[in-house]
Amino acid sequence: MKTKLLLASLLLTSALATSQVMANQVADFEDGTTQTWQKGAAAPPEEQPMNVATGGPAGADDNYLEFSSNGIPDTPSSKMVIFSSGASSPWTSNYTSEGIVAIKMDVNVSINDLNMRVAFQGSGTRICTTNAVAVAAGSGWTTITIPISPSDFTVIQGSLTPAGVLANVQVMRILSSEVPAWGTNVTEVEATLGLDNIIASTTLSTEEFNTQNEFEISPNPATSKLNIKLAQTLNNANVVVYNVLGKKVYAKSLSAMTSSIDVSNWNSGVYLVRVSTDKQTLTKRFVKQ
Numbered sequence: 041m042k043t044k045l046l047l048a049s050l051l052l053t054s055a056l057a058t059s060q061v062m063a064n065q066v067a068d069f070e071d072g073t074t075q076t077w078q079k080g081a082a083a084p085p086e087e088q089p090m091n092v093a094t095g096g097p098a099g100a101d102d103n104y105l106e107f108s109s110n111g112i113p114d115t116p117s118s119k120m121v122i123f124s125s126g127a128s129s130p131w132t133s134n135y136t137s138e139g140i141v142a143i144k145m146d147v148n149v150s151i152n153d154l155n156m157r158v159a160f161q162g163s164g165t166r167i168c169t170t171n172a173v174a175v176a177a178g179s180g181w182t183t184i185t186i187p188i189s190p191s192d193f194t195v196i197q198g199s200l201t202p203a204g205v206l207a208n209v210q211v212m213r214i215l216s217s218e219v220p221a222w223g224t225n226v227t228e229v230e231a232t233l234g235l236d237n238i239i240a241s242t243t244l245s246t247e248e249f250n251t252q253n254e255f256e257i258s259p260n261p262a263t264s265k266l267n268i269k270l271a272q273t274l275n276n277a278n279v280v281v282y283n284v285l286g287k288k289v290y291a292k293s294l295s296a297m298t299s300s301i302d303v304s305n306w307n308s309g310v311y312l313v314r315v316s317t318d319k320q321t322l323t324k325r326f327v328k329q
Contacts, residue, residue, distance in 0.1 A: 060133035061209065063140060066282060067130075067238040069096075069103040070310040070325065076124045076131070077105060077214075077235075082116040089122055096236045097146045097181040098325075104146075104236035109216075111152075111230035118228045120154060120216035125161075131212040135160075135188065135240070136203065142241040143186045145214075148234035149175045154216035155227070158186050161213075162205035165198025168213075168220040177231070187244060194220035214238075255315050261327035264304040266313070270297045274317055281326070282312045303328050 067075050074089045089107035096102030109120040124131040143158050155172035169192055173184045186192075193202035214235070217227040255277075256269040270277055274294075281290040281301070289311070290301060311326045 061131055061135055061138060061140065061240055062287060063138040063240060063242050064280075064282070064314070065130060065240045065287070066312055066323075067105075068310070068312065068325070069105050069236060072103065074105060076126070076129045077122050078124070079107065079122055080116060084116070087117045092234070096234070097148075097183075102236070104148075104234050106232065106234045108232040109229055111228050113228060119226045120229055120231055120233060121213055121226055122215075123211055123213045125211040129212070131240075132209050135206045135209055137207070138240070139242045140240045141187065141189055142244050143188055143214075144183065144237070144239040144241045145186075146181050146183050146234075146236040147175055148181045149177045149179065150232045151177055152229055152231045153177050154229065154231055154233065155218055156184060156186065157215055157217060157220065158188060159196070159213040159215060159220075159222055160188075160193075160205050160209045161211040161222075162208040163198070163200055163210075165200035165205050166196040166222045167193040167202045167205050168196055168215075168217075168222060170194045170220055172217070181234070181236075183237075185241070185244060196220065196222040196225075255322060255324070257313055257324055257326055260325075261329045262303060263329045264302070266301040266303050266326060268294070268299050268301070268313070268315070270294060270315070272297070274315065277315050277317050280314045280316070282314065283307070283309065 069075060069091050072091050074091055077089050079088055089105050092104050092106050094101050096104035107122060110117050112118050154175050156175055157169040157172050159168035169186055173186055175182055190202040215226055216229060255271060255274060258267050268279060277294045279292055279294055280288055283289050306328045308328050311328060312323055313326050314323045
């Protein structure tokens with residue numbers, strides 16, 4: 041297991057130098073890192089987000105990201121805010137050209153209820169989603185969808201329109217606040233938040249989180265060949281495989297109920313196998329040894 045995580049981390053490190061947002065990329069934290077998500081520099085190391093190796097939405101051995109806020113005024117961790125930015129961030133650049141219309145994620149809230157939003161900064165302008173998604177503490181893992189079309193935002197600071205910011209994102213924030221906010225006006229709250237499967241989605245539907253067993257992959261893990269078996273209900277399906285950075289590494293139309301993919305030349309690590317039709321999208325994790 042440690043070898044797999046090391047290889048995945050090396051793959052992440054080598055690819056981050058040219059990172060930028062891509063349609064349907066997924067942060068699932070299976071590589072054992074925080075995948076560039078962090079608090080501000082004023083927060084001490086012990087208060088930074090951490091990768092938890094088990095207990096995510098899929099249960100045992102499902103990694104996820106966890107962090108807390110203390111609600112104490114004038115302290116670095118008083119607010120529920122994390123961000124991703126810089127050349128290594130896969131959450132920057134042009135959301136519009138990628139056709140991204142929503143951020144979807146699995147969340148698990150404890151201590152106090154949260155009002156989840158996303159915010160972006162580009163060329164000195166900061167925007168935050170106008171409407172929050174309320175998540176009750178103690179409700180377990182919940183999938184939420186936050187729309188991010190230009191009309192979904194309030195400008196917090198700066199002269200650009202939301203469309204201008206979305207075309208050149210330099211910082212992305214995930215936060216909880218009672219009102220649209222960026223910094224000083226973010227609501228202070230004591231809470232602990234688990235995050236997993238953050239998706240830069242090109243659809244507002246929640247079907248891509250469907251967990252029905254509509255297709256099978258085997259063997260898993262695999263070293264040379266990945267077999268895909270479709271259910272009878274999946275007609276005219278397409279398969280796309282993404283690496284841990286959300287980069288597309290394979291895509292093909294599936295004309296048969298059973299097919300195979302040669303993975304012998306793929307880097308070792310965790311991948312997402314996504315099978316889609318015009319009605320639904322289904323995803324499974326795959327480990328290449």
